[in-house]
Amino acid sequence: KGKAFVRAPVSSILINEANKAIGVVVKGHCIFSKIVVSAISSTITYKYLIPQTHQHLVQSHLKIIESPELASETGYMSMFVGLQGDSDELNLPKGNLWVCPSWNHDENMKKFRNDYSADFPAIFISFASAKDPTYHTTYPKKSVASIIALGFYEHVEDFKDKRVKHRGDAYNQLKDQWKERMLEIFLKEFPNLKDKIVYVDNGTAITNDFYLGTYHGAACGLAHTPERFRQVEILSPISPIKNLYLSGQDMLTCINLRTRTNLPDRFHAVPNVQYLDIIVDENNDSSEDSFGQNLPPLLHLTNFELRSITQPWTLEELLLLFNQLPIVKNIALYLVSYDRRLVEEEQCSLPHIPKLSRLQRVSFYRSMPSDLNHFSLVFHAAPNLVRLDLPFEFLWQLIENQQIRHVLGQRITSLFIHQNTMSSSSVAFNEEQVPILASTFFRVDVLFTDLTHLRNSPITLPNDNIIEDSTVSNLPVDECQQTNEVVSPGSSESMVICLLREFKKHKLVGLGIRGQFCKILKTNAKQWFQQNTILSNQRFDAVFNDKLHQLLIWM
Incomplete structure (x- = not known):
């Protein structure tokens, strides 16, 4: 034992x-x-x-882990509140609550980092006692709340070497200041709990280091940057020291394989994994290896990605793999296959297709089978599919098939349209296709599209040329009173206006667009949308992210 x-x-x-x-x-x-x-x-x-x-x-x-791209700058402050009364009596929610001062999260973080008396960048509120059905049996008439705020280690670094519980008056005053502010936000959301509070205590980033063994208070580990997720080998559970393994918050469950014959061993090693990426070594061009019939099931896996673009896969191998992922929700495949049943239009006998009843998202890349009737088997195998990620050329190919178009319209609620994979593609996403997309995907409430193939072309005109004496012929004009800009057809701005107009009845909750945009849209997105789109009378927020070249709109 x-x-x-x-x-x-x-x-x-x-x-x-x-x-x-x-x-x-x-x-x-x-x-x-x-x-x-x-x-x-x-x-x-x-x-x-x-x-x-x-x-x-x-x-x-260690050199890579401590690099600026991976080292976390964010610590966490926590506050625990004891309450008199059970969840039903206090009407406590089972869900979590996030409270932010604005939608501009980057700016919120910047302000608080420069001045710790500024608004907290984000506050997280949760009631663990409301989620546990056995809690009130063990602790009757009592409840607990957890409040977490984002913060920075540098704010309390001067006190790190002092003994816990004896860090001095200055540290205690800072803690008390934050506690009062966090409590104020908590009671603003739950005013009925003011007279039910019997206990309050809070901690900072250095509290996390002492009790949780964190580094600089970063309870969630390394920074969540794109660079972190490129470090497949550095952040592997397998360390450079034999028989030493890591399973903490920094680890990526991404496995590099030299051949597929290693797949069963790797599956056996991570039986409880939820997120798994597998990369089959591109330098190994052997097409003889296979993983056989002894592949164990991953009963907890919900997100799966497979890259193998040099070793061809057969349909049987893929189906054998899918059979071992009974509750998978998201699948992304980057594969090459010479299996003619996936590419020929003539009727071929197909093996039994496993049901992936929990699969909600599929991402498609590279080429597509020419026989879309075979391709439609994906939708029959995944009856709860709700999200689709694919290049526009492939999406348009699907829409032209009436049978698949009908299935897509009935199921898809989140649509992510990426750039075409081939520059020679005969079809590109423009305003002509938007009404067809809107009528097909009538259930979509989250939409993302890549418009980097379009130019940004607002034309600035003198005041006396607006509308009456415009020198731009045949130009539909959307007047911006403060900047005197007009949006030209075929531009990325015109496409945004068209998307919002055609998807008006869909009750979108989120719209993301990558592309090149005019200066005012990038510096004051909300103002631009109020003056140029149907959102003028709606409640919404919009920001442009310079790093990602993405426009984000919440409605």
């Missing part, structure tokens, strides 16, 4: 002369084991738990 130790901090990982992890050191005592699994951050594991004699084994990993 195993043993669980409490108040037993690990001070070091034991590594032998053969560079193998053989145990841990706890309060001066050596505890030996066949393998060691670190469930804390990769930074602390590599920086503080690996002995100096073996630091050279992890230096390459």
Whole structure:
């Protein structure tokens, strides 16, 4: 039988002369084991738990982990509130609540970082006792609330070396200031709880370091940047030290395979994984390897991505793989196949297609089978599919098939349209196709599209040339009173206006558009939408993200 130790901090990982992890050191005592699994951050594991004699084994990993692109700048402040009364009596919600001062999250973070007395960039409120059906049996007439605020380690870094509970008056005053402000926001959302509060305590980023073993208070680990998710090998559960594995918040469950024959072993190693990306080595051009019939099921996997663009896959292999993913919700495939049943229009015998009843999202890339009747099997296998990600040329090909078009219209509620994969494509997304898309996808309430193939072309005219003496012939004019800009046909701005007009009845809740836009739209998106689109009388918010070249609208 195993043993669980409490108040037993690990001070070091034991590594032998053969560079193998053989145990841990706890309060001066050596505890030996066949393998060691670190469930804390990769930074602390590599920086503080690996002995100096073996630091050279992890230096390459540590250098990348501590780089500006990966190092987290965000710590967390927490506040715990004890309440008198049960969930039903207090009418506590089971869901979570996010409270933000505005939709411009980047600006909110910047303001608070520069001045910790500014508005919190975000506040998270949750009632754990309302979610646990057994809580009130154990603790009758009591409830708890958790409030978390985003913050920065640098605000409290000066106090990090002082003893816990004895960090001084200045630190306590800062904590109390934040506690009062967090409590004020909490009671603004739940004023009925004011007289029910019996306990309040709060902590900062350095509190997290002491009690949770975090690094700089970053309870969610490394920064969530694109660069982080490129570090497939660095943030792998398999460390550079044999028999040492990591399972903390920094890890990516992305597996690199040299051949598909390794697939069963990898599936056995991660039986409870929920998110899994697999990359089959592109340098290995063997087409003989296969993973056989001994592939174990991943009963908890909800998100799956597979890249294998040099080793061809057969239909049977794909179906065998899908059979082992019973509750998968999102699948993205980057594959090559020479299986003629997927590309020929003539009727071919097909094996049994497994039901993926929980599959909600499918992403398509590269070429598409010419026989769309075979392609429609995807929709029959996934009756609850609601999101589609694909290039416009492929989407248009689907819409031209009446049978598939009908299925898409009935099911899809989130549509993400990407750039065409081939520059020679005969069809490009423009305003002519928008009414057809809107009528086909009548259930869509979240829409994203890539318009980088269109130019931004608002034309600035003198005041006396607006409308009456316009020098631009045959130009439908959307007048902007403050800038005297007109939107020309075929531009990205004109396309935005068209999308909102045609999807007016869809009751969109979110619209994202990547492209090149005029200056006023990028600097004051909400004003532009109020003056140029049907949103003028609606409640909405809009921002342009310079880094992503994306326009985001919430309605």
